Amino acid sequence: MRRVLIAAFQGVALLDVAGSAEVFAAAGHRLGRKGYRVQFASIGGGACTTSATLRFETKDLLALRPRAGDTVVVAGGAEDAVLPALGDQALLAWIRGAAGRVERMTSVCSGAFLLAAAGILDGRRATTHWRGCERLAKMYPRVQVDPNAIFVADGDVWTSAGVATGIDMALGIVEADHGAAIADSIAAELVLYVRRPGFQSQFSEALVCQADHSNPLGRAVAWVRQNLREASVETLAKEAALSVRTLHRRCREQLGVTPATLIERARVEHARTLLATSAIAAKALAEQCGFGNPTNMKRAFERQLGMAPRDYRLLHARAA
DNA sequence: GAAGCATCCCGCCACG
């Protein structure tokens, strides 16, 4: 039986801990002896109070010897909770020591900062909450931050984006250990809407955040969403009052995508909403989302979601 | 599916 050690601290985000724990626990029930045993731990042990005020018991992390078959999940939380944890040398030392021994090290949300501080993300691809990606990249330049992924697996180190994506990552781990069929059945057991692959983007969240009107790029993003038909790299540059070259740079820095991708994602984003909530025909829908024609829309969907608009609608349309 | 055309991307470099 594999062991899952969930490392927490005071003020940890409840869902960071609960989401992955629930998946591994469900897999444990399903698989029996070959499954997982979940243990919660923190420095010093005892009661841990979460962001949502729920308290839970933890073992003393320092008393737990990391072993070959273990998966360590380092949870995250809001800044005021993570900062003290970042300064906790005992915690960082434990993480560092565990990294060489266990089967895999993982983080949820801002837990990635703890992995990075312990040095185990150096030279690896990783992700964290969209709000923290830029900061993670600045604080730890040796980490290759992917601001778009929901979760990233680089060798035996897995990192996941936001709170709820810990669930997606845990399902990905179960899949790696036991196959897709088991992972799918657990997703069904937990009544998850869809099981999302790691490469699916946290882009819409980033878009919403960047629509901050004090930021020139934010205004441009807002403009794209209002003018899907006219949007192109050139018109966007004009709108943002930037040269094409600089627009390109700003987009990469602040959103992690190129301008053309930004526009395409905004189009797919809007199309998804329409597909799921309306019966508008493909031709008209493609037109009003700025794809021009259904063929281009299909191509964009295949690129971003790995499925055709038609399939997306079948999967997501609700009987109103 | 192929071919020609348009757009985009990004290293490079001159400029302020």
Add this chain to the structure above:
DNA sequence: CACGTGGCGGGATGCT
């Protein structure tokens, strides 16, 4: 000299 900017070129990608 360091730094941000933006034009250029041509290879890559996407569209018709």
